[in-house]
Amino acid sequence: MSEQIEVVAAVIRRDDQVLLAQRPKGKHLEGLWEFPGGKVESTESYEEALVRECEEELDITLENLELIHTVRFEYPEKTVLIRFFMASSFKGEPKGLEGQALKWCSIDDLQPDWFPAANQEVIQILQKEY
């Protein structure tokens, strides 16, 4: 069995839109759109990891994090355990600091096939409940 990686991802909200980032070339799941985030380091809480990742990747500081969904998914390459948090406010203006494309999209317009397989449940939850 492959190792399980702990991941945190942020559904960053501004009015009725959420922020998506495109996974860079050469990375796992390249070209697909994701909720920004990354791997949790052993010394930090989930919230701390997510704030750090969004400072590193987007140059913003998240506020008001609320856990909305957890999923475990086995990709052929690796197994991920992803915790998705709703971030209902943030400081700063998002920039793709790692060269990744960004886009704002309303929740109703999110297309499931833009996202990795592990994101399918959270997309459904967002479209039903938010």
Ligand SMILES: Nc1nc2c([nH]c(=O)n2[C@H]2C[C@H](O)[C@@H](COP(=O)(O)OP(=O)(O)OP(=O)(O)O)O2)c(=O)[nH]1
């Ligand atoms: N951030 C994020 N990762 C996701 C989502 N859906 C999904 O399957 N993943 C997977 C892709 C990766 O295998 C893993 C997250 O790792 P990552 O590549 O973002 O990690 P990281 O930012 O720490 O980057 P690195 O150190 O590997 O360069 O979770 C999602 O919505 N957001």
Ligand SMILES: [Mg+2]
């Ligand atoms: Mg990342």
